[in-house]
Amino acid sequence: MSFTIDGKQVLTALDRYLEESRQAEKPVIHQETIETIHEQLNLAAIFREGGLSGNRLDRFLSSYLDNTTRLHHPGYLAHQVGNPHPLAALGSFIDGVTNNAMAIYEMGPAAAAIEFFMVNQLLDRVGWAQMPFDTKERLTFDHGAGVLTHGGSLANMTALMTARNHVNPNLRENGCAGGLAILAPDSCHYSVSKTAGILGIGEKNVMGLPTDRMGRIQPDQVVKSIEKARTAGHSIVALIANACTTGTGLFDPIDAIADICREHSIWFHVDGAHGGSLLFSKKHRHVLAGLQKADSLILDAHKMLRTPTVCAALLVKHAATLDHAFQHDAGYLFHEKYQPGFDFISQTVECTKAGLGLRFFLAIAAQGETGMAEYIDSCIDLTGSVHAFIASQPDFQAPYSPQSNILCFRYQGSDRQQLAIRDRLIQEGDFYLSSTTIHGQRFLRMVIISPATTLDDIKALVHTIRKVAKLV
Numbered sequence: 001m002s003f004t005i006d007g008k009q010v011l012t013a014l015d016r017y018l019e020e021s022r023q024a025e026k027p028v029i030h031q032e033t034i035e036t037i038h039e040q041l042n043l044a045a046i047f048r049e050g051g052l053s054g055n056r057l058d059r060f061l062s063s064y065l066d067n068t069t070r071l072h073h074p075g076y077l078a079h080q081v082g083n084p085h086p087l088a089a090l091g092s093f094i095d096g097v098t099n100n101a102m103a104i105y106e107m108g109p110a111a112a113a114i115e116f117f118m119v120n121q122l123l124d125r126v127g128w129a130q131m132p133f134d135t136k137e138r139l140t141f142d143h144g145a146g147v148l149t150h151g152g153s154l155a156n157m158t159a160l161m162t163a164r165n166h167v168n169p170n171l172r173e174n175g176c177a178g179g180l181a182i183l184a185p186d187s188c189h190y191s192v193s194k195t196a197g198i199l200g201i202g203e204k205n206v207m208g209l210p211t212d213r214m215g216r217i218q219p220d221q222v223v224k225s226i227e228k229a230r231t232a233g234h235s236i237v238a239l240i241a242n243a244c245t246t247g248t249g250l251f252d253p254i255d256a257i258a259d260i261c262r263e264h265s266i267w268f269h270v271d272g273a274h275g276g277s278l279l280f281s282k283k284h285r286h287v288l289a290g291l292q293k294a295d296s297l298i299l300d301a302h303k304m305l306r307t308p309t310v311c312a313a314l315l316v317k318h319a320a321t322l323d324h325a326f327q328h329d330a331g332y333l334f335h336e337k338y339q340p341g342f343d344f345i346s347q348t349v350e351c352t353k354a355g356l357g358l359r360f361f362l363a364i365a366a367q368g369e370t371g372m373a374e375y376i377d378s379c380i381d382l383t384g385s386v387h388a389f390i391a392s393q394p395d396f397q398a399p400y401s402p403q404s405n406i407l408c409f410r411y412q413g414s415d416r417q418q419l420a421i422r423d424r425l426i427q428e429g430d431f432y433l434s435s436t437t438i439h440g441q442r443f444l445r446m447v448i449i450s451p452a453t454t455l456d457d458i459k460a461l462v463h464t465i466r467k468v469a470k471l472v
């Protein structure tokens, strides 16, 4: 095995892959059975014999890439999985080779320093004080804090654990006395109820906030929900707003909800896994107005910030809340030492943690902040044009004006027919859509995230939907 020869082979194959994906020369999605893929990849023989290089490596890569879902294809319109910039992907590669588990500073100073830099960039955008370099100043906790995590679900869990400890500092050690609750709209991501289960709050104690027909929190109903929960004897751990909702891509009115939370001394958490990225857009960030009044925020760089999976950020306004969320003993890690940097380990669920900051930094470094803003704006603006086009078709329905790059729509016919259309599109391989329900009704759902997608592709999609609808 030669690192440079094999590496060149891999890069050449990936270069070709990107080009044929962007040019739609291969299907956007292609699903064989597990057994067939095992055979095509020759897994058993390679596992037995090793020696995966030269022509064998070429054949392996070719089969592997032919069985991927192509995110760079113009017909990729399905999920909020980032369209990684190639430079950011090289960041994941560098991380794979160096493998610096950087939650302890001495185990990866460069990776930790970049994470520190990226967290501060995000804090500044929210309007929260950046973490100082100086250790003594950091210990005053008179600033914000944050950490990059392996995904938004983990970031949400860390945020809610931080909020729970804030409400009851002894809970982590002494366990749950009961009576805790989270207030969130039913449209919130399922990682919230998963977290409530994990944290001992109880999934049933995620209490729904009243929403409009599109799943947005109605601020004038929030106080009633708070009073109801408190009258029933619950301690409210946090109130959660979506920025934006996974299903529809619509934003809750953050500013109004923040004021209510402050008035009632409730931890306000904003789930910005998808839409927190709009902090990078001058044109669209107004939908996040009031965000600086929140207590915590998560955002996934691996959704709209062209960063390879996974890289999420949890940010808190007050550093002490996060720092005090995790305090453990481990003689091999926590002891006196020369400490020129910062150990993120006191703020994370993970012990071994990848250097997630590099891929994130490189995603932005490739085009700078302006280039990133242009990418975000172009996805959202195109979604607006797509909405206008689809809404003008007599046989289609698009029930709301999009605020992000997510759009739900329906073709005429039953709920079952929407799913049958989706399945048929996937089999044909030119377009890949997802689907969700709004108010009990089934919709097709698109996430415009590939820079290759144009309005002409969507016009072709509409034409194809009409064609396949006759066959399902």
Ligand SMILES: Cc1ncc(COP(=O)(O)O)c(C=O)c1O
Residues within 6 Å of the ligand: 080, 150, 151, 152, 153, 154, 156, 189, 191, 242, 244, 245, 246, 271, 272, 273, 274, 300, 312
């Ligand atoms: C609003 C919201 N929160 C949380 C998550 C979970 O993030 P992850 O998939 O990175 O765990 C998602 C993912 O789609 C999301 O849309």
